[in-house]
Amino acid sequence: MQRPIAASSDIVWQAIAAQGNLETCHPFCKKNPVTAWPGDQSRDEIHYLSGWVFERQFIQWTDGVGYDLETGRKGRRKSSVPWRIEPVDDNNSTLSISIRPHAISHIPVLFWWVPHLIYFKPLLEKYLLAVTGGFEYFIMGGKAVPRNYFGSHPWFSDVHD
Numbered sequence: 001m002q003r004p005i006a007a008s009s010d011i012v013w014q015a016i017a018a019q020g021n022l023e024t025c026h027p028f029c030k031k032n033p034v035t036a037w038p039g040d041q042s043r044d045e046i047h048y049l050s051g052w053v054f055e056r057q058f059i060q061w062t063d064g065v066g067y068d069l070e071t072g073r074k075g076r077r078k079s080s081v082p083w084r085i086e087p088v089d090d091n092n093s094t095l096s097i098s099i100r101p102h103a104i105s106h107i108p109v110l111f112w113w114v115p116h117l118i119y120f121k122p123l124l125e126k127y128l129l130a131v132t133g134g135f136e137y138f139i140m141g142g143k144a145v146p147r148n149y150f151g152s153h154p155w156f157s158d159v160h161d
Helices: 009-017 109-141
Strands: 002-005 029-031 035-036 042-050 053-062 066-073 077-090 092-097
Touching: 002 109, 009 035, 009 077, 009 109, 077 109
Parallel strands: none
Antiparallel strands: 002 092, 029 042, 035 042, 042 053, 053 066, 066 077, 077 092
């Protein structure tokens, strides 16, 4: 998912590279405890409003450009998530986040492609739109994004929303 942001790539980098950034920029994050930061081998957790807790381990960190991380619930298969910033000009850039889910990688394609297209892909896109939107909200306004600001999500929002 790619989102244009009316800010320089340096400003976007400052937001995505800040320790604990998910607490101010992620609309489904309850808390974001950090165990190691910054750079390669960074580690943190995202505690979702739904009660789920995902571990994040950063595999590659390139200052000013982005990072690659693996995320998922403890003891479960992890998904690869690259974050990238592309400068457009001095005052504009794009933030891209994609998810390569591993939760279904052990299942033959014949059995998962229809559920993926009908159910999983639209929900992943909704999630990524909200996350990139949360970073844009914070970068442009300097304030934390309100929880569920872009709508609730069946996996990550509070079950009472």
